[in-house]
Amino acid sequence: MVKTSSVLSSTQRAKQGRLLTQIDACEVLQTLREQDFESRAALRRDCGLSPARLSAAISFLEKKGLVEELGQGNSAAGRRSGSLRINARYGYVIGLDIGGSNLRIALADMKGTVLGKWSASTKRTSSPDMVIEQVRKGVTFLLQQTSVPRRSLLAIAAGAPGITDVDSGVVVATSYLRGWRNVPLRSLLESAFHIPAALENDVRVAAIGENWLGAARGVPNFVFLAIGTGIAAGVFANGKLIHGIDWTAGEVGYMHVPGTPEKAAERGAPGSLESTIGGDGIRQQWLRLCEGPGVPLNRDLTATEIFELAHAGDMRAASVLNRSAQVLAYAVYNISLVLNSSLFVLGGGVGMSVPLRDATQRFLQQYNEPVRPKLIISSLGQDAQLIGAIRLALNKVEAGVGLKL
Amino acid sequence: MLCAQKQPEGQLLGLVVGVPAIVNVDDGIVVALSALQDWSNVPLGAMLGGEFKCHVVVENDTNLAAQGEYYRGAAQGEKDFVFITIGEGVGAGIFVGGSLHRGSQWSAGEIGYLRVPNISREHPTIHKYGKLEKLLGAPGILKSWRATKGPGTRPKANHAADVFDLAAAGNAQARQLLKQRATILADIVLDLALILNPSVILLGGEVGNHPLLQQEVESLLQGSEFAVVRVRLGALGSSAVLWGAICTALEPAVLGLLQAKSPAS
Numbered sequence: 001m002v003k004t005s006s007v008l009s010s011t012q013r014a015k016q017g018r019l020l021t022q023i024d025a026c027e028v029l030q031t032l033r034e035q036d037f038e039s040r041a042a043l044r045r046d047c048g049l050s051p052a053r054l055s056a057a058i059s060f061l062e063k064k065g066l067v068e069e070l071g072q073g074n075s076a077a078g079r080r081s082g083s084l085r086i087n088a089r090y091g092y093v094i095g096l097d098i099g100g101s102n103l104r105i106a107l108a109d110m111k112g113t114v115l116g117k118w119s120a121s122t123k124r125t126s127s128p129d130m131v132i133e134q135v136r137k138g139v140t141f142l143l144q145q146t147s148v149p150r151r152s153l154l155a156i157a158a159g160a161p162g163i164t165d166v167d168s169g170v171v172v173a174t175s176y177l178r179g180w181r182n183v184p185l186r187s188l189l190e191s192a193f194h195i196p197a198a199l200e201n202d203v204r205v206a207a208i209g210e211n212w213l214g215a216a217r218g219v220p221n222f223v224f225l226a227i228g229t230g231i232a233a234g235v236f237a238n239g240k241l242i243h244g245i246d247w248t249a250g251e252v253g254y255m256h257v258p259g260t261p262e263k264a265a266e267r268g269a270p271g272s273l274e275s276t277i278g279g280d281g282i283r284q285q286w287l288r289l290c291e292g293p294g295v296p297l298n299r300d301l302t303a304t305e306i307f308e309l310a311h312a313g314d315m316r317a318a319s320v321l322n323r324s325a326q327v328l329a330y331a332v333y334n335i336s337l338v339l340n341s342s343l344f345v346l347g348g349g350v351g352m353s354v355p356l357r358d359a360t361q362r363f364l365q366q367y368n369e370p371v372r373p374k375l376i377i378s379s380l381g382q383d384a385q386l387i388g389a390i391r392l393a394l395n396k397v398e399a400g401v402g403l404k405l
Numbered sequence: 406m407l408c409a410q411k412q413p414e415g416q417l418l419g420l421v422v423g424v425p426a427i428v429n430v431d432d433g434i435v436v437a438l439s440a441l442q443d444w445s446n447v448p449l450g451a452m453l454g455g456e457f458k459c460h461v462v463v464e465n466d467t468n469l470a471a472q473g474e475y476y477r478g479a480a481q482g483e484k485d486f487v488f489i490t491i492g493e494g495v496g497a498g499i500f501v502g503g504s505l506h507r508g509s510q511w512s513a514g515e516i517g518y519l520r521v522p523n524i525s526r527e528h529p530t531i532h533k534y535g536k537l538e539k540l541l542g543a544p545g546i547l548k549s550w551r552a553t554k555g556p557g558t559r560p561k562a563n564h565a566a567d568v569f570d571l572a573a574a575g576n577a578q579a580r581q582l583l584k585q586r587a588t589i590l591a592d593i594v595l596d597l598a599l600i601l602n603p604s605v606i607l608l609g610g611e612v613g614n615h616p617l618l619q620q621e622v623e624s625l626l627q628g629s630e631f632a633v634v635r636v637r638l639g640a641l642g643s644s645a646v647l648w649g650a651i652c653t654a655l656e657p658a659v660l661g662l663l664q665a666k667s668p669a670s
Contacts, residue, residue, distance in 0.1 A: 221509040235600070237506050244602020245485050252599050256592050258522050330520045337515055338499070338600050340508020 024049055024057035029086070029398050032067065033112075036085035043084055058084070066090050066110070086110050092148050093397060094139055094193075095389030096158035097202070098122070098131060100229075105138040107146055108390045110397070112213070116142045117386070128183045132192050139193070155400075156189050157198040157392035159205030159385045163247050169199045172247065175230070196400060198392045202385055203250065204241050206347055206378070207234030209388030214380040215345045222343040223335055224378070225252075227328075227351035231274040235339060253278065257330035259323070273331055277324045279303045279350050285320045303350045311355040325359035333364060336373040347378035417459045419654040422449065423466035423646045425494065427512045433463045436511060462653055466490075467514065468505050469649030470639070471498025474607055476652040478640035485603045488639060489516070489593070491613030495538045499601065517542075521592040541589055543612050546582065553578045569615045587621035594622060598634040609639035 008016070027047055037043040044054050061067035071082040088109040097104040104119040118138040125131055143150055162174025169186025189197035200208070207216075207224035216222040216236070224234040233250035235242040242249045254271030261272050275281045282303035290297045297316065301309065307324075310317035332344055346357055354377065361375050380387055407414055426438035433450015454461045471488035474480040480488065484503040490496055497514035499506040506513050517538030539545050543565035550568045553559055555578045562568045571579035594606055608619055616638065623636045641648050 233600070237501055237508075240502070242501055242601065245604040246602055249602035250600065251602070255596055255599055256522050258520055260522070334519050334521075334596055335600055337518055338497070338513065338597060339506070340510055340513035340515070342509050 020053070021056045021060050024053050025060050026398065028054070028057045028061060029066065032084065032086045036083060038083045040084065064090075088113065091152050091154035091397065092146075093154055093390060093393035094142075094156040095386045095393055096135060096156065097205075097385040097389060098158055098160050099202070099385075100161055103131065103134055103138070104386055105135065105142060106386045106390060107139075107142040107148065108394075110394070112387075112390055112394060114386075114390070115146045115148070118142050126179055128180065128185065128188060132188050135189070136192055153193065153195055155196045155198070155393040155396040156193055157200070157205075157389045157396065158185065158189065159200055159202035159389050160185060161202045164199055164201040165247050166198075166200055166243060169197070171199070196396045198396050200388075200392055201234075201247070203232040204234040204243075205388035205392065206380075206384035207236060207241065207345075207388065208391050209380050209384040209386070210345050210347075210378060211236055212391045213387055214384060215376050215378055216343060219343055221339070221341050222345060223339065223341045224345045224347060224384075225332070225335075225351060226348040227278065227346065228348035229274075229279045230270065231278055231331075231348075233335065235341070237339065237341075252331065252335060255331055255334065257327060257334060259327045259330065273327070277327050277331075277350070282306060282320060282324055282350065285323065286317075289316050289320065304353045307353045307355040321355060321359055325356060326363055328356070328360045329363035332360065332373055332375065333367060342373055344373050344375045345378050346375055347381075347384055352377050352381065414457075417457060419460045419462070420453060420457050421462045421464065421469070421650040421654045422453065423464055423469040423650055424449070425466050425496075427510075427515070428463050428465045429511050430462070430464055430507065433461060435463065464650075464653065465496075465498070465511075465514075466646050467496040468498045468507070469653065470609060470641075470645035471500060471505065471649065472652055473641050473645040473648030473650075474609070474639050475500060477648045478645060479607055479637055480605065483604050485601065486605045486607065487514075487597050487601065487603050488607045488609060488645075489590075489597075489613055490610035491541055491543075491590075491608070492610035493542050493544065495541050495593075497597065499597075500603075501601070516593055516597070519593055519596065521589060521596070537589065537593075541586060541612070546586065546612060549582055550579070553582065565612045566615060569612075569617055573617045583617060584621060587618055587625060590618070591622050591625040594626060594634065594636060598626075603634065605635040605637055607637055607639045609642070609645055611643075614638055614642060 027049070028043070031043065031046050040054060040058070044051065047054060049057065058067060058069070062069065066087055067084060068087045069082045069084050088111040090110045093108055095106045095108065099122065101121065101123055102119055103122045104117065106114045107116045108114045118141050120134055120138065122131065122134070125134055160171045160174065162180060163172040165172055169184060171180055171183040171185050174180040186197045186199045203224065203226045206226060210216045210224055211219065216224070220236065220239040222236050226232050231253035233252045235250050253274035255273045257273065260276045270278060270280070279302070286301060286306050287299060290299045294316070306317050307321050310321035335341065346352060350356065357375050357377055364373060364375070378384055407417065424435055424438065426444060427436040428434070429436055433448060435444050435447040435449050438444035450461045450463045467488065467490050470490055474488050475483070480486045480500070484500065486500050488498040495517040497516045499514050519537055521537065546565040546568055547562065550562055559578065560571055560576065562571065568579050569583055572583040597603070597606060608614060619636055619638050626633060626636065639645055
């Protein structure tokens with residue numbers, strides 16, 4: 001047997017011990033995220049740490065004030081054994097959802113409980129500086145409303161609609177917020193609030209939300225498919241988001257499947273798939289039917305309304321639903337073949353339509369193996385991004401706690 | 406081989422096997438194999454482990470080829486890439502963040518069943534090659550070539566690669582056939598590029614490893630509006646699977662250096 005003492009000095013070993021405690025503390029925090037525990041023994045079963053290591057990790061977290069142990073009594077072994085939970089009021093975080101037409105802000109405590117929400121239109125707010133100014137306004141309002149002191153804010157995180165370089169915190173390009181090219185949004189937020197900030201693409205942020213508290217809770221392999229005006233996917237593989245080499249993984253709106261236009265779209269124009277089953281594509285199909293013979297149709301319907309009409313028995317609306325579901329089924333099938341993902345969470349204005357989900361699932365049922373993906377509708381709905389942003393901000397806080405020993 | 410190298414059997418530390426099948430790598434089980442229907446949930450790892458007293462790993466052959474290209478071939482230093490093999494069948498090995506992505510039921514990269522435009526719809530079953538695979542694989546290409554009619558005599562081709570060689574030599578019909586296959590392949594590459602955004606997509610296998618096919622696919626993708634991806638040929642040819650197997654066998658876990666319990670203590 002190799003004697004470690006002959007290899008490492010005592011200082012090195014102490015350093016190693018501290019590192020181990022840090023790692024264990026992160027593990028304990030992650031376990032406490034899911035639920036409170038009635039005793040150390042119960043927590044140990046879930047963490048799989050030895051009593052000594054768990055004890056070191058807990059006292060580290062208690063010293064920080066991040067974890068509290070309540071109703072402490074003395075067990076037979078003389079070890080304290082009360083219920084354990086994250087100290088929700090250790091600090092607070094801000095989650096941002098910067099959308100094409102709205103800015104939404106939420107303030108949450110350390111357990112992720114949302115204490116207040118604020119929103120504003122971004123239609124006339126195009127420049128990054130103006131968005132930051134709006135965020136400042138919203139955060140000030142929320143702090144007042146919840147009586148949280150500003151110094152208790154520990155981190156801020158944002159979902160941005162566009163290609164987002166997570167490493168450098170830069171929004172590379174966006175199609176909705178015109179004029180956004182290489183905007184260093186993370187450092188803009190950091191200098192506005194003097195707290196750590198995190199940035200992620202909006203669809204991936206929503207996927208994080210669904211993985212944390214929504215329809216894909218704890219599922220390591222799934223696809224969040226957002227279908228609105230455009231179409232994009234947030235992919236979890238082995239519990240991690242796929243970003244790709246240029247941060248564009250999941251831009252499936254440009255996929256070609258049977259039934260989509262063969263000709264490549266112009267640069268900047270909607271992709272092949274989204275021009276067929278994105279909100280505008282579906283309305284185009286409907287308008288073509290409105291031009292045709294038969295009883296006049298209501299031209300001003302949204303995609304969701306058209307699908308509801310189909311569900312109510314309208315034959316012409318049913319033809320639009322059928323075609324959309326067939327194309328969506330091809331896209332889902334192809335994505336699931338490549339990734340072998342068995343769960344798809346549908347989000348976005350169009351994606352959350354129940355008739356669309358049902359019709360698409362029927363098409364998928366007809367296919368045989370190798371894959372038969374299951375489609376479910378997002379359970380967080382339009383809050384998915386805010387919840388995901390809160391998770392990102394909390395991750396930032398937890399990582400910071402781990403680093404500052 | 407051990408005899409030829411004058412090595413005792415006890416010196417054998419690891420055995421890595423590539424099979425053209427969906428493989429549960431954790432348990433060494435061949436879940437399903439498209440060419441041979443008899444293979445379904447075969448515990449190949451346990452069977453070989455009984456024969457050879459060493460660590461046995463069973464893995465999908467395309468995944469091994471991707472490993473080979475990653476360690477020794479054209480994907481060195483590429484953490485996110487896809488290796489597409491086209492031979493008898495079609496499949497892909499997917500690297501995400503420097504390791505293989507196998508999916509929730511070990512079947513990631515089974516692209517032989519993809520629904521792409523220009524191919525009629527047919528519901529594949531797991532034991533049958535997908536429609537796309539039938540067209541794009543070597544037998545499909547030879548079948549199309551033999552059915553080709555046109556002016557003059559049609560040169561003989563024994564292998565699918567011969568047809569592509571004829572295309573490279575200027576045969577118009579062979580050229581047309583290659584173009585048609587490249588169109589299908591370009592749609593596959595587009596799907597993979599959009600979903601995964603890899604740094605490079607490598608083509609390999611008896612059919613896939615052809616420079617003219619690669620050029621044609623890349624030029625077709627030049628016009629695409631998003632996710633322009635590099636398409637290159639694999640560097641290891643038919644040795645890719647073997648190299649992948651050797652590199653896998655040399656991993657610490659396989660050599661027994663990373664065991665859960667240390668046998669000494």
